Amino acid sequence: MEISPDAWVLYEWQGLRLNATIVFTWGVMALLVLVSWIITARLSEGETVSRWQVMLEVVVTTIRDQIDEVGAADPARYLPFIGTLFLFIATANLLTILPGYQPPTGSLSTTAALAICVLIAVPLFSITRRGLGGYLKSYLQPSPFMLPFNLISELSRTIALAVRLYGNVMSGTVIVGILISVAPFFFPILMQLLGLLTGLIQAYIFAVLAMVYIASASRAQRKTDPAADTETPRTSREGD
Amino acid sequence: MQIDWLTVAAQIVNFLVLIWLLQRFLYRPITNAMAQRETRIEERLSDAKSQRKDAEEEAEKLRKKREELEEAEQDMLEEARTEANELKQQLEQDVRDEVEQKRKNWQETLEDQRADFMQNMQRKAGHKVLDIAGRLMAEFTSGAIDDQVADGFVAKLTDLDPETCKKMTRAANNADSPALVESATKLDTAARQKITRTLHEEFETDIEVEYWEDEEMLLGVRLSIGEQTVEWSAARHLKRLNRELDTLLESAGPAKRKEATD
Numbered sequence: 001m002e003i004s005p006d007a008w009v010l011y012e013w014q015g016l017r018l019n020a021t022i023v024f025t026w027g028v029m030a031l032l033v034l035v036s037w038i039i040t041a042r043l044s045e046g047e048t049v050s051r052w053q054v055m056l057e058v059v060v061t062t063i064r065d066q067i068d069e070v071g072a073a074d075p076a077r078y079l080p081f082i083g084t085l086f087l088f089i090a091t092a093n094l095l096t097i098l099p100g101y102q103p104p105t106g107s108l109s110t111t112a113a114l115a116i117c118v119l120i121a122v123p124l125f126s127i128t129r130r131g132l133g134g135y136l137k138s139y140l141q142p143s144p145f146m147l148p149f150n151l152i153s154e155l156s157r158t159i160a161l162a163v164r165l166y167g168n169v170m171s172g173t174v175i176v177g178i179l180i181s182v183a184p185f186f187f188p189i190l191m192q193l194l195g196l197l198t199g200l201i202q203a204y205i206f207a208v209l210a211m212v213y214i215a216s217a218s219r220a221q222r223k224t225d226p227a228a229d230t231e232t233p234r235t236s237r238e239g240d
Numbered sequence: 241m242q243i244d245w246l247t248v249a250a251q252i253v254n255f256l257v258l259i260w261l262l263q264r265f266l267y268r269p270i271t272n273a274m275a276q277r278e279t280r281i282e283e284r285l286s287d288a289k290s291q292r293k294d295a296e297e298e299a300e301k302l303r304k305k306r307e308e309l310e311e312a313e314q315d316m317l318e319e320a321r322t323e324a325n326e327l328k329q330q331l332e333q334d335v336r337d338e339v340e341q342k343r344k345n346w347q348e349t350l351e352d353q354r355a356d357f358m359q360n361m362q363r364k365a366g367h368k369v370l371d372i373a374g375r376l377m378a379e380f381t382s383g384a385i386d387d388q389v390a391d392g393f394v395a396k397l398t399d400l401d402p403e404t405c406k407k408m409t410r411a412a413n414n415a416d417s418p419a420l421v422e423s424a425t426k427l428d429t430a431a432r433q434k435i436t437r438t439l440h441e442e443f444e445t446d447i448e449v450e451y452w453e454d455e456e457m458l459l460g461v462r463l464s465i466g467e468q469t470v471e472w473s474a475a476r477h478l479k480r481l482n483r484e485l486d487t488l489l490e491s492a493g494p495a496k497r498k499e500a501t502d
């Protein structure tokens with residue numbers, strides 16, 4: 001039994017292997033883009049709004065509200081990144097109800113890629129806000145002795161992010177696989193339902209954690225701003 | 241745990257592409273649409289607010305105007321009411337005065353008429369009585385009474401007070417027309433002679449005497465020399481009686497009439 005869809009190679013050409021992870025990722029991407037495109041092609045700015053547009057607006061607004069709740073100053077800045085993380089992971093996980101589908105998030109390569117994206121995005125957002133010097137200085141906070149610990153923390157949370165998502169999704173798939181071989185009639189369905197739930201929760205956790213990291217990186221800057229002293233993050237979630 | 245770094249790289253690219261695609265097809269259009277809708281709604285709201293403000297101002301203005309008008313109307317009504325009241329009172333007073341005047345006039349007229357009527361009645365009654373007396377006298381004394389009348393007249397002439405006698409004498413001497421003796425009935429010759437003689441004796445004159453009849457005298461004789469007259473007749477008595485009656489009636493008239501004449 002395959003644990004990771006990475007091993008499921010669909011096409012190979014001159015050493016480049018096109019595995020199921022990439023293919024399903026493309027599928028998920030295509031689905032997301034198509035749905036968005038179809039709906040937003042007929043956007044209405046007036047009073048009468050189609051229910052599909054309302055659905056998209058609700059999704060976008062909810063993500064924006066969540067970003068805002070974490071404490072980021074400008075939700076619109078982070079919306080594409082955080083929103084895409086959530087939508088991609090959620091879609092990838094929810095599609096597990098389709099037979100024959102292997103969630104790309106069940107592959108450590110995918111989750112590692114996403115975690116690396118977060119790892120890069122955190123300093124990027126921070127640098128664009130406070131400049132390179134300000135960002136680098138944050139590693140020396142509260143004292144220069146903390147530099148190695150700060151670095152370790154940065155790395156470890158990235159790895160944790162990747163492994164958490166991978167482990168949850170993969171375990172769901174594996175559990176279903178095992179249950180199918182043990183009790184193939186009733187339990188796999190329950191586990192599948194549970195998998196849908198955990199998949200959605202994982203997407204939420206991943207996106208919110210990414211946002212928390214980004215926000216905490218820019219929060220150090222806000223602490224230097226006396227006007228924003230009272231502003232503290234309303235949520236600070238860690239772990240699963 | 242197996243990581244295919246090629247897949248990782250591909251997934252990173254995929255993810256970045258997905259971000260770009262979703263930004264292009266999802267976030268931007270949706271946020272733009274929402275922002276525009278919000279802007280439009282805000283515009284509309286502010287429009288509505290300003291229109292509402294305008295309307296409220298207009299309403300306030302109209303309300304004030306209406307209040308002023310109502311006040312003015314009230315004032316005018318009050319004024320008109322007062323004027324009407326005054327006019328009404330005046331008219332009522334006028335009418336009352338007029339009615340009072342008319343009533344008074346009418347009463348006066350009534351009193352007058354009543355008094356006149358009473359007086360007439362009394363006068364007529366008195367006159368009738370006197371008339372009857374005269375007629376009775378005339379009827380019962382025709383002819384036979386002439387002598388007595390003549391005697392009476394002669395007696396009266398002789399008893400004239402000296403003043404009148406003088407006046408008569410002077411008038412007789414200066415007269416260029418004959419003396420006139422009038423009587424109710426035709427005096428017989430003897431009586432005439434008696435009277436003529438007495439006349440001549442008393443007034444020391446030889447004036448011519450003419451004898452006329454005047455039925456109105458009823459009984460008695462009247463002597464006229466020039467402008468002087470001596471009369472002894474029932475008519476004269478009656479006249480005097482009538483005059484006295486009138487005076488009596490006048491004085492006995494109603495008090496109101498007296499006031500009115502005052």
